[in-house]
Amino acid sequence: MNDSPLRLAMRDLQQVFSRPSPWVILGAVIVAAGLSGPFGTLHSLGFGARLIYWAVIGLVTLFSGWLFSQWTVIALMRRGAARIVQWLVGSAVVAVIVALEVGVVNLVAFGISPLSPGEIGDLLLSTTPIALLITAAFSLGYGGSDAPPATVAPPVAGTQAGPLPRLLARLPLDKRGALLSLSVQDHYVDVVTTRGHEMLLMRLSDAIAETEGCAGLQVHRSHWVALDQVRAARREGARGVLTLSDGREIPVSRTYLPDAKKAGLL
Known part of the structure; x- marks a missing residue:
């Protein structure tokens, strides 16, 4: 396989999100955020607006975070970088991308400029832990956790039953x-x-x-x-x-x- 890291990352993204489990988890997170109203959204937005806000945040940042995390890790992996380097560099890239995206959404929703004093720092503080977790999944090796751990299958050609x-x-x-x-x-x-x-x-x-x-x-x-x-x-x-x-x-x-x-x- 000689595909570019970006092409591989996009293919992996499609493969992961063709499964129902990421969508179920994302939906649960959006509903929970809509009900609890973290980061001040409980008082600044109504329930319907909160659901829309967190749905946009969840969709945009999850897809981009997953994509850029894979892209960075795969590129570094090809260059023989250590896993800790893959993790840290990938996390830094994802944290910056996600912070910028959240800043743009906040600008549209609340009129808060992402370039206002302290805004970028606050966004990076909140997105970095998420970026570390996302990137860890790939730097440590994604093994297809949706696959069943074991099975008993009917006989097929070239195998024995059991x-x-x-x-x-x-x-x-x-x-x-x-x-x-x-x-x-x-x-x-x-x-x-x-x-x-x-x-x-x-x-x-x-x-x-x-x-x-x-x-x-x-x-x-x-x-x-x-x-x-x-x-x-x-x-x-x-x-x-x-x-x-x-x-x-x-x-x-x-x-x-x-x-x-x-x-x-x-």
Whole structure:
């Protein structure tokens, strides 16, 4: 995947908000804010106006915060920045963007200039904690929390009946075949099964942790393979190459060569 960070962020945003849970949470927050009237809106706006105000604030800042958080984290991730750097820089970007947006909304709703003395500082103080929480979700690795933790599925081609590896529960039903391999593609993991492949937004280490029940081995910092899907193996200098049942070749790096030998692959 060679898409730009912005393109990836927009695609992830669409994926996240195609689920019902973010909308339910947003709706609950808007109603709660409309009833409680935080930040002085209880006395300055009527109930209907408060609902509209917080709906606008919620929609605008949530979408932009999510988008800019992902965009920044993905860009920094590609440059090999540490997670703490991703978190802090992403949070700073989101805090400034959200503060400006809230300032514009306040200008329209109350006539308060976002450039008035103390206004920018007050806005940054209130938006920074929210920005830290939003960005933490991505700098620490978003793993698709809406996926069920485990499932018992009917038999599909290439699998046995009974409990499946938890990772397969994240895949569409028509792609839940026997696991072949996991490969890193930017900040995604390409999950390949006997029924196709699916890109999941998660870390490779988290994906491997959800393959229990399927004997496999990490053979490269970017690759994991199911042992029963290896059809051939060969040495190429200081590394190895595995041929899987679908004909693809997966490299074995020097670091993981001893593990591959111990598993009887080389």
